[in-house]
Amino acid sequence: MSGEKEKSTVTSAPPSPSPSSVAPSVEFSKGINGLQKVILRESRGSSAEVSLCLSVSLSLRFRSASFHSPFPINPIHSELISFLYLDNCGPNYAIFKPPKAIRGGIPICFPQFASHGTLDQHGFARNRFWAVDEDPPPFPTNTLNKAFVDLILKPSEEDTKIWPHSFEYRLRIALGPGGDLMLTSRIRNTNSDGKPFSFTFAYHTYFSVSDISEVRVEGLETLDYLDNLQNKERFTEQGDALTFESEVDKIYLSTPTKIAIIDHEKKRTFVLRKDGLPDAVVWNPWDKKAKAMADFGDDEYKHMLCVEAAAVEKAVTLKPGEEWKGRLELSAVPSSYCSGQLDPQRVLQGS
Numbered sequence: 001m002s003g004e005k006e007k008s009t010v011t012s013a014p015p016s017p018s019p020s021s022v023a024p025s026v027e028f029s030k031g032i033n034g035l036q037k038v039i040l041r042e043s044r045g046s047s048a049e050v051s052l053c054l055s056v057s058l059s060l061r062f063r064s065a066s067f068h069s070p071f072p073i074n075p076i077h078s079e080l081i082s083f084l085y086l087d088n089c090g091p092n093y094a095i096f097k098p099p100k101a102i103r104g105g106i107p108i109c110f111p112q113f114a115s116h117g118t119l120d121q122h123g124f125a126r127n128r129f130w131a132v133d134e135d136p137p138p139f140p141t142n143t144l145n146k147a148f149v150d151l152i153l154k155p156s157e158e159d160t161k162i163w164p165h166s167f168e169y170r171l172r173i174a175l176g177p178g179g180d181l182m183l184t185s186r187i188r189n190t191n192s193d194g195k196p197f198s199f200t201f202a203y204h205t206y207f208s209v210s211d212i213s214e215v216r217v218e219g220l221e222t223l224d225y226l227d228n229l230q231n232k233e234r235f236t237e238q239g240d241a242l243t244f245e246s247e248v249d250k251i252y253l254s255t256p257t258k259i260a261i262i263d264h265e266k267k268r269t270f271v272l273r274k275d276g277l278p279d280a281v282v283w284n285p286w287d288k289k290a291k292a293m294a295d296f297g298d299d300e301y302k303h304m305l306c307v308e309a310a311a312v313e314k315a316v317t318l319k320p321g322e323e324w325k326g327r328l329e330l331s332a333v334p335s336s337y338c339s340g341q342l343d344p345q346r347v348l349q350g351s
C-alpha cells in the first residue's frame with residue numbers, strides 16, 4: 001500500500017530569522033503550490049504559519065517553529081519546531097491541493113464534527129477560502145505583546161445549498177512571547193429569516209510526538225466518552241492517564257479546561273487549555289488506517305496524536321444575532337514541571 005502513495009515534491013523550509021523577528025511581526029507570503037500563508041513571529045523566535053489556501057478552498061494549519069533567537073531561550077523552545085504535526089516537516093505525504101484539506105496542524109471542523117450530521121466529514125470550513133479580516137470587532141483578550149492575525153469565513157452560495165444558513169466566523173490566531181498559540185473562534189448567526197442554527201465544532205489539533213507508545217494524556221481519566229470505533233456507544237474511562245497501543249477514536253465528554261499530553265522521550269508536555277469547548281476528541285489511526293490514508297505515511301501514526309478541543313455531544317445553537325466563542329490555548333513546557341501545580345506560562349517565561 002505504501003508504494004501507492006506519492007510524496008509531495010515541494011517542501012517548505014522553516015522561515016529564516018531576521019532582525020525584524022525581534023518584535024512580534026506578521027508576514028504574508030506564498031507557501032507550497034503558491035498557497036497563500038501568513039507567518040506570525042514572536043519576540044523570542046517562535047513562529048506559526050497559517051495557510052489560507054486557494055480561492056476554492058481553505059485549510060488552516062499551524063506550525064510553531066523555533067529558530068536561532070537573538071535572546072537566550074529555554075531549551076524546550078528548540079523543540080517547538082515540531083509542536084504541531086504537519087507531515088511536510090517529515091516524510092511529505094500531505095497534499096497541498098485544494099479543495100482537499102491539508103492533513104496536520106489544526107484544521108477547523110465546522111459546522112459539523114466528523115460524521116455527526118448530514119454534511120461531509122468535519123464540515124466545510126477546513127476546505128474553504130478564508131479572508132484576512134481587516135476590521136474585526138474588538139476582542140476582549142489582550143494581544144499587545146503577541147503577533148496575531150484575524151481571519152473571517154462567510155458562506156458562499158454553494159455553502160448555503162448544503163447548509164442553509166448565514167454566518168460570520170471570525171478567527172483570531174495569536175502567538176505569544178513564549179511560543180504559546182491562542183485561537184479564538186467567534187461564530188455569529190446572521191440569518192435574516194429569523195431561524196436559529198446548530199453546529200458541532202472541533203479544533204482538530206495534530207500534536208507531534210516522539211513515539212506514540214511513550215505518550216500519556218492526563219486530564220481525561222475516569223470520564224465518560226463516546227467511542228467512534230463502537231458505534232458512538234458511551235463508556236467510562238477506567239484507570240490512570242491514557243496511553244496508546246492501538247487505534248483510538250473517542251470523544252470524551254464534559255472534560256476539564258486543561259489537558260496535558262506528556263511525551264516521555266522528549267521530556268516535553270503540551271498543555272492544552274480551552275474555553276467554551278466541553279468535549280475532547282482523542283484520535284490516532286494506528287497502522288491499518290494509516291495505510292489506507294493517501295495523505296499520510298504508513299508509519300506516521302507513531303509520531304502524532306490528535307487531542308481536539310470540541311463541542312460535539314451537545315450541539316451549539318445560536319439564534320439570529322447571537323454569537324458563540326470557543327478558545328484554545330496551546331503551550332509546551334518541560335515535563336518535569338507539569339504536575340498541575342505550576343503555571344506553564346510562568347515556566348515558559350522563566351518567571
Ligand SMILES: O=P(O)(O)OC[C@H]1O[C@@H](O)[C@H](O)[C@@H](O)[C@@H]1O
Pocket residue numbers: 114121122204228249250281283306308
Ligand atoms: O481524515 P479526516 O477526515 O481528517 O478525519 C480524521 C479523523 O478525525 C477525528 O477527529 C475523528 O474522530 C476520526 O473519526 C477521523 O477519522
